[in-house]
Amino acid sequence: NAGVTQTPKFQVLKTGQSMTLQCAQDMNHEYMSWYRQDPGMGLRLIHYSVGAGITDQGEVPNGYNVSRSTTEDFPLRLLSAAPSQTSVYFCASSYYVGTSGAGEQYFGPGTRLTVT
C-alpha cells in the first residue's frame, strides 16, 4: 500500500492564482482531513470528510474548498491564493473504530506552498 499520497510536494503561486492540492489514500479509510502547519501554530484543521459526499469545515476553512467524490480522493482547492496561505499542507486519513470515533491519523508527506 502507498498509504496517503500528496501532490505536488512543492508549489509556488502568485497572489490571485488558483490551484488544487491532490490527496489520495489506498487504505479504504472513511475519514480524511486537511491541515496546515505554520510556525508556532501547530497543525490546524482546514476541512474534513467523514465519507464520500460528506465534508465539513475545520478551524481555518476560509479561502479553501474541498469535495469528496470517492473514498480514495480528497482534493483541496485554493480559490484565489493569498500570501497568508503560504504554509505546509498535510492530508491525513483515518478509520472508524466504533463509538470512540476514529483510529489514528495517517499523514501524507506534505505540500509546501509559497504564495508571492
Next chain:
Amino acid sequence: ILNVEQSPQSLHVQEGDSTNFTCSFPSSNFYALHWYRWETAKSPEALFVMTLNGDEKKKGRISATLNTKEGYSYLYIKGSQPEDSATYLCASGPPIYNQGGKLIFGQGTELSVKP
C-alpha cells in the same frame, strides 16, 4: 472549538535522561486522545490513541497515561536517546459520532536529546 494545550513548548535533555510532557484538554468534551511523533522533514506518525479514563499505553521506552476526569495526559520517555528528538503532538476530538475525523491538535512539545 476545543482547546488542547501542551507543556512545555520545548525540552532539552541529555541522553539517558527520562522525561515527560503534558497534554491538557477540556474534560467535559473528551472523546479520544491521540499522541503523535513528528520528526523534522517528515510527517507525524501515531504513537497512541486512548479513549478510557485510566488508560495506560506503552511502546518500547515511550508510555502514556490518560485522566479524562481532570483532562490531562502524560507522555513519558524512559532513557531518552538522540533518535527520540522530535516534536510530540497530542490531539483530541469532539464527542460527536459522525465527526470522528475532526481532531484538534496542541502546539506540540519539541524534544531535543543531546548525546
